[in-house]
Amino acid sequence: MFNIKEQDSSLIADTDYLIAQTFRKSTTYADSAYFYYQKAEKIYRNLGDNLKLARTIYGVAVILKNEKDFIGSEVASFEAIALLEPLYETRSVVETKSYIYNNLGIVFKELDEFDESIEYNKKSLELKYRLNVKSSIDASKNNLANTYKKNKQYNLALNYYSEILSNKDLVKERPRIFSLVLDNYAHTRFLSGNLRELPGLYHKALKVSNSVGEDDYYSIIINQHLAEYYFDNKRNVDSARYYAYRAKNISEKYYTDDLLKSLLLLSKIEEDHKAVEHFNAYIKLSDSLQKNERAIRNKFARIRFETGQKEKENIQLTKERMWLFIISVVVVISSFLLYLVITQRNNNIELKFVQKQQETNEEIYNLMLSQNESIEEARDLEKKRISQELHDGVLGRLFGTRLSLDSLNRNNSEEAIKSRDLYITELKTIEEEIRKVSHELNTDFVSGSGFIDIIKTLVETQTLAYGLGYDLKHDESISWDDVNNKKKIHIYRIIQETLHNIYKHANAEHVNISLELKNDVICLSIIDNGSGYDVEKARSGIGLKNMNSRINEINGILKITSIKNQGTTVMIEVPMI
Incomplete structure (x- = not known):
């Protein structure tokens, strides 16, 4: 099936062919007909349309025959026949073959090769019988009879003439x-x-x-x-x-x-001078016609040469364009490969950076935990020291005082007894309170409270720097010791990134942060009262991409809702395990 470009080329060739046909009917425009046949021929060859190409070459063969280039006409005719031989014999193919054989019959008659002329005239006649066009059949019979006549086979010639005249x-x-x-x-x-x-x-x-x-x-x-x-x-x-x-x-x-x-x-x-006059005119005209025929043949040769030159130039131009295309393709592919190499190298660098960042985050967090443990250890030691001091020092002394007061109670004066009872009662109260404080100081903190302290420190530090009011609520039922460090680091970073975004974009005054445990899922919500934004337009931001990347790494879910002038809510859900 032709594409649009091929259809356009075919229409151009058809137009050139029709122009050539028109010129061929006039004996004075043979060179113009030949020129347009050559143009059509070139396009039909490129398109591979052998039927139309054969018709065009047949037109060239007829012109060459009319200009008495019988050998050239013969060669063109056989080329046209060779193009038609492989084709399925449609009516158009059969008709074109009959015309070409008819032309060969005339050519061989002019060359006095009568056997070949008779052979091809009969082939033409046979095909025309299949087409059943009476006028065309009569034309072939007349050509065949003319060959017999020129070969002095008069009876055979008369038979064919008689058939036509019947x-x-x-x-x-x-x-x-x-x-x-x-x-x-x-x-x-x-x-x-x-x-x-x-x-x-x-x-x-x-x-x-x-x-x-x-x-x-x-x-x-x-x-x-x-x-x-x-x-x-x-x-x-x-x-x-x-x-x-x-x-x-x-x-x-x-x-x-x-x-x-x-x-x-x-x-x-x-007779006499008139005979000489006509004979001289005959000689002059003969020379003129021969020169004209040579000129026309030379013009045909020049047209063929120029066409050949143009074809060579076009081939050379095509080769140059092909090389240019190949070079362009190579350059594009090389550039693309170079781009891929550079991009891959950058990706590798970025990946190494991310890995390094993760290692750094782990190290930072471990340092934070280590620092927090050191603080907790110092607190524990201080609590034990205070507890020991209270127990061994204050309580001991109070106990001695109580015994002394108890011994003084032997003074049986009523007033002394009342005073001592009041002191003893008060001492007992102090003793119980100190014992209670000592017991509380000597009790361990809730396990995992270190991560919440880190979050508190982060929120306090950033809200103070950003001029934000805050509320921080956390669910004490969350066992942070059971949560792996990677998840805690990403939760820490997400809170940090969100607070930074609130400061940078939201123009908020207050933020509510909440950590809850629901069905073994840690639910983090961060709500600000800022200006809000269009969530769809902000999806390509680097900060949001980083948050999504972190959430994906810990198999979490990130939901962001925002209303203009009403604030933004960031909801994160991370499984405990």
Whole structure:
């Protein structure tokens, strides 16, 4: 199926072919016809349309035949036949073959190779019988009869002429063909020595030809044949002279071989200086026609040469364009590969950076935990020291005081007894309170409280720096010791990144941060009262990409909702395990 470019090329070639056909019908524009045939031929070759290519080459063969380049016409005809041989024999293919064989029949007749001429005329006739076009069949029969006539096989020629003339309607349907065939029939009888019905047959043919047009081209040959008939054996020299001049006058309009024949005939019929005059005109015209034929053949050769040169130039240009295309492709591919290498190298660098960052984060977090453990350890030691001091020092002394007061209680004065009882009671109260404080100081903190302290420190530090008020709520049921460091680092970083984004973009005054445990899922929510934003437009931001990347690494879920002038909510869900 043709694409658009091929369709355009085919239309251009069809147009060139039609122009060539129009010029070919005029004998004075053979070079123009040849030029346009060459243009069409080139396009059809490129398209691989062998049927149209064969028709075009046949047109070239006909022009070469008309210009008497019979060898060139023969070569072109066989090339056209070779193109048609592999094709399925549609009506168009058969019709084109019949025309080419017909041309070969005429060419071989002009070369006096009569056996080949008869062979190809018969091949043409056979194909035309299949097409069943009466006019075309009659044309081939006439060509075949002309070959037999030139080869002096007069009886065979007369048979074919008679077959054509047997059509009673021929004179009405195609009067020119009727006059042409009848003249050929009469002339064959003249050449064979059978003069019966002559010159009546000639006159009948001339009358029909004149009925079409008095100066009809076909009448030239009939007038010549009449002149030959009357000049033969000096039957009637005046009539011979009349018809010879008649043929000359008509043929002068066409300036072809028919005029040459008329001048030669007059040089034979006329006498003395007139005969010489016509013969000189014949020589001059013959030289002129030969020069013209050579000029036309040279022009054809020049057209072929220039076309060949253009084709070579086009081939060279095509090669140059191909090399340019190849070089361009190589450059593009090389650039693309270089881009891939650079991109891959950058990706590797980025990956190494991310890995290093993760290692650094782990190290930072471990340092933070280590620092926090050191702090906790110091706290524990201090608590134990205070507890020991309270227990061993203060309590001991209070206990001694109580015993002393208890011993003083032997003073039995009523007032002394009341005072001592009050002191003892008060000491017991102090003792219980100190014991309670000592017990609480000596009790361990809730396990995992270190990570929450880190989060508190982060929130306090950043909100203070950003000028934000905050509320931080955390679910004490979350066992942070069971959460791996990677998740805790990413939760820490997400809170840090979100607070930074709030400060940078939200213009908020307050933020609520909440950590809850729901069905073994840690739920982090960060809500600000800022200006809000279009979530869809902000999806390509680096900060958001980093948050998504972190959430994906710990198999979490990130949800962000925002309303203009009402604030933004960041919700994160991370499984405990």
